[in-house]
Amino acid sequence: MSLAPSDRALVVEELGREPTDVEEALFENLWSEHCAYRSSRPLLSAFDSAGEQVVVGPGDDAAVVALPTTDDEGTPDGYSDEWYVTLGVESHNHPSYVDPFDGAATGVGGIVRDTLSMGAYPVALADSLYFGPFEREHSQYLMDGVVEGIGHYGNCIGVPTVTGSVSFHEDYVGNPLVNVACVGLLHDDRLVTAVAEEPGDKLVLVGNATGRDGLGGASFASEDLAEDAETEDRPAVQVGDPYAEKRLIECNEDLVDEDLVRSARDLGAAGLGGASSELVAKGGLGADIALERVHQREPNMHPLEILLAESQERMCYEVRPGDVDRVRELAERYHLGCSVIGEVTDGNYTCTFTGDDGETETVVDVSAEYLADGAPMNDLDHVDPEPQERDLPDVALDEAFEAVVGAPSTASKSWVYRQYDHEVGTRTAIGPGGDAALLAVREADTGLAFSSGAEPNWTSANPYEGARAVALENATNVAATGARPLAAVDCLNGGNPEKPEVYGGFRGIVDGLAEMCADLSVPVVGGNVSLYNDSATGPIPPTPTLAMVGTKAGYDAPSSSFTGEGTLLVVGDGVLSGDVNAGLGGSEFLAQFGGTDAFPTLPEDPAGVVSHLADVANDDATLAVHDASHGGLAVTLAEMVTADAGATVTLDGDASAAALLFHEQAGRAVVETTDPDAVRAAFDGVAPVVAVGESDDSGTLSLTANGESLAYDVDRIRELRSVIERELA
Structure with a gap:
């Protein structure tokens, strides 16, 4: 690890001296x-990020x-001052390439602990995963x-993974993405923040012992993956212990x-170093920390290792001096380590280290605010x-239908979610398997819908319009419930x-996602950024994973x-209705x-589409x-067929049969x-x-598009859609 020369010069100027190692x-x-x-x-x-509903942004x-x-008639009339949900999302991209199991597992652990730090109990997870082409052996290994x-x-910590997405794209070959979101639930009197409150309070470290795993992980995540990353960067990947995390929860x-x-x-x-300095910086305070007090699992650890190791299942708490003994008692009850490592001050952020020889050295003495x-x-x-040409x-x-319905990105993901316990917690x-998950928040008599994902084909074809569509x-997934x-x-x-075309x-x-969320009146209340997702094979597609929650009365x-x-009926389809030009850009068909094409035109009133779709979904006549x-109407209709129910569908319009079936305009639904x-x-x-047929x-x-007819029974559709299970089961 080394500090860039320009940054080092700023640090020297701020400190008035050379920094310690x-x-x-x-x-x-x-x-x-x-x-x-x-x-x-x-x-x-x-x-x-603003809104009446936002408590902490x-x-x-x-x-x-x-x-x-809601009022007595079920009409929304404001927001609760008692029951809150937490939202967080994290990327663990580089670690998951180097060590897929531990990289992904510790991504789950990290976002769950983010939930804990707000005082919330984690109730659901979503995973959005992006890999290179499925037919590649290495993609399947990852x-x-x-x-x-x-x-x-x-599964071990008892938090259900209820929704998510899996996509495959050539440009993830050397750099997969693992994005994990978590929803938590808390009562207002349990809310905790990361803002230190009072000088003299103690800083208490609770959880697993500190080792040397994950050393320099933040720096590792801020540079391109090298060709030898799977071997050379393995020490930067943390190793998780879910049973310790469950006890920590x-x-x-x-x-x-x-x-x-x-x-x-x-x-x-x-x-x-990151947790403690950010904690006190947010409160405009400082800290005195004695690094040798940190409970360690390895001998002879250097102060730098103690401060920067990213060992998992650890929390830093600000605790009143009189409460320290009780915190220690509870930690012991759950067989967790507990160290009183220092206290909050109104001065600098300082760290000392006392060696075996009894000598005490000050290894850090800086402004917490400047550091953070x-x-x-x-x-x-x-x-x-550049815009796409047609x-x-x-x-x-028939060839197109079978290829698109059977493509790994649009095929069934049941092999994935069957490995997750999605019912633990009984909420x-x-x-998984539909548009969005729905959780029962019985404490507030509310159904909580949860959707997560992105589409790299869309944002490769047109980053701005593709992000709006995401x-x-x-x-729309949320409204469908x-x-x-x-x-x-x-x-x-x-x-x-640093590459202008990548930054463009x-x-x-960013602009597309921000604009559409504003149009929908959905505040973006937090998030994560992961850059330098480049490898020897080139950059990833710009990938704006969005995790969204919505609410409704009841859980049906x-x-x-x-x-x-x-x-x-198909609602919101501008191409089928002849209102807009067909655009196959970003489609699985292409x-x-x-081939290339313009991105499909999105609805003029997206908020109206979403609002009225939610109304229709709640109507008793809606089945x-x-x-x-993804995959257009072809995939949607194929997914809706069961052993007991099919449909006869006719699509007519000015566009080609391929455009009617395979264009991927967002903001549509089959009702x-x-x-x-x-x-x-x-x-x-x-x-x-547009009425398209009867079930x-x-x-x-049985499908007809501009006079061309196809027919597939449920067994053939299941065979087409089971490509992932056939290869990995």
Whole structure:
């Protein structure tokens, strides 16, 4: 590890002296891109994070949002001052390439501890995963390890993984992405923040012992992956212990219940140095820390190792002096280590180390605020991507249907989510496999919808419009359950920002995501940025994972499969209705067969589409609702077929049969209803509604597009969609 010369000069000027070796390493990690957001922070002001529902916005370990309340007639009338949910998202991209199992597992552990530090209990996880082409053996190796790591850690700690996404793209070959989001639940009297409160309070470290694993992880995450990363960078990957995390979860519950925690920070990037300095900096305070007091699992640890190791399952608490003994008692009850490592002060952030010889050395003496927030921002050049020109392939419709429905990115992900316990905790009303999960928050008589994901094909074709579509698709997923979007967090993944064309694409996804979320009145209350996702094979696509929650009264939702008893309508499809030009840009159809095209035009009133879709989903006449996006209507209709229910569908329009079936305009849904006139009335003046057929009990999809007919029974559709399971089971 080494501090950049320009940064070192700033540190020397601030300190008025040469930094110690430990100070230099501490600045190098806390001023890294991973911790300081030096290339992205100038862009993040585009996001609107305000709202009546927002209790704690960006900047803490997780955001806190109030649940809505309703009057006696069920009409929303404000937000609760009692029940809150927390939202957080984290990337563990580089570690998951080097060590798929531990890299992904510790990503889960980290985002769960972010939830704990707010005083919340974790109730659900979402994983959004991105790999190179599925047919590559190495992609399957990475996917197998990542899914196993997420499943093992989540299952052991008893937090259900209820939703997410999996995508495959050529540009993730050398750098997969592992983005994990967590939702927590808390009562208002349990809220904790990461803002230190009072000089004289003690800093107490609770959890596993500190070792040498994960040393320099923040710095490692802020540079491109080298060709030998899988061997050379393995020491930078943390090793998780989910059973210790489960004990930490329960211990944290008791600590918060007894009002023993004044502020808290989980130990993640930059380890103890990052957590403790950021904690006191947020309160405008300092700290005195004695590093030799940290409970350690390895002998002869250097102060730099103690300060920067990213060993897992550790929390730093601010505790009143009179409460320290009780904190220690609770830690011992749960067989967790506990060290009183120092105290909050109104001075500098200082760390001392007393060696075996009894000599005490001051290894850090700096301003906490300068350390945590003093990194200069980068002023980088950017080049906007070129627009796509139309160059479409000529493919037989049956060949195209089978290729798109059977593509790994659009195929069934049941192999993935069957490895997760998605019902533990007894809150899961709707689990993975549909548009969004639905959780029962019985304490507030509220259903909480949860959606997470992005689409690299979209943002490769058009970063700005693709990101707008990602936001709209997640909102549509939430609305398909009958819920209304409440808030979102983002995980913005990009390549090396020092490359103008890469930074241009990254700027595009920030602006697009921010604009659509503002249009939808969904505050983006927190998030994560992961840059330098480059490898020897090149940069990743700009990837704006969005995790969104919404709420509704009750925990019921329409099916996402045909029932066989209703009329089929497509709502919001501008191409099918002839209102906009067809655009196949970013589609799986082009990913399979080559070619380029403009990105499809999104609805003019996205908020209206989402709001009215939620209304329709809650109508008693609605039998099924399914978002139409990845793979187009072809994939949506195929997913809705069951052994007991099929459909006869006719698509007619000015566009080609391929465009009608495979374009991927976000903000659409297929609705099965017994009252089509009510659906038309709901969307009158908001979005087009087109009747496309009837469902039946055939178990077969009979499909005609501009006169070309196809028919597939449920067994053939399942065979097409089981490509991942066939290869990995």
